[in-house]
């Protein structure tokens with residue numbers, strides 16, 4: 001699992017915003033989110049947009065989505081022929097659904113980049129983006145399966161924004177991404193059960209209150225989730241100015257509950273799953 005973007009929305013965290021790659025046998029099989037700056041990191045990683053079997057979104061905040069068109073336009077210059085399925089949440093009054101998001105970007109006649117409408121309206125030449133809305137579920141659900149990969153999602157609470165946590169099963173291993181969530185409910189713990197690697201978002205410090213806490217998990221909640229799910233290793237990402245520099249406190253809070261290995265992610269870090 002490679003972290004392409006280890007930061008949050010702030011440019012002064014000097015990190016790309018959220019993006020993760022799952023590699024298998026030298027190929028980037030799954031892309032999860034595409035925050036600002038991550039398209040550059042994608043190129044630096046050596047991945048190519050002809051490789052992914054599937055593209056996933058946790059939710060549609062800017063720091064998880066804004067480099068998606070950059071990655072897609074990059075694919076235009078590569079030899080991609082097969083369709084690219086795109087899975088993400090349904091919409092509500094605050095956010096588009098995954099299908100709306102893709103069409104708002106690329107579809108005729110109103111898409112911002114409708115000059116790429118071939119991607120969503122079959123014509124000769126282009127491969128197809130195939131967006132799918134994942135219906136909300138409080139328990140993990142199988143969303144996608146091919147010969148190598150199984151993907152499960154569960155709805156998580158991130159304020160009023162429809163949001164998903166994802167589990168990627170590949171090569172007999174389980175990689176789980178919390179996405180942005182305050183950790184409420186049992187769904188994330190169920191999804192992360194016995195994960196080989198659990199990537200959680202370190203967006204707020206212990207003691208956070210108000211909106212910050214309503215949107216994000218403090219270290220104590222991350223630690224409790226990792227412990228209850230018996231995950232084998234924990235990676236902390238989505239690091240923000242309010243948590244950067246507090247790594248010792250964060251680690252201490254988590255260790256009170258979870259005894260496995262804890263690592264803080266930086267852009268382009270790779271985490272081997274043995």
Ligand SMILES: [Zn+2]
Nearest residue numbers: 008061063180
């Ligand atoms: Zn975020």
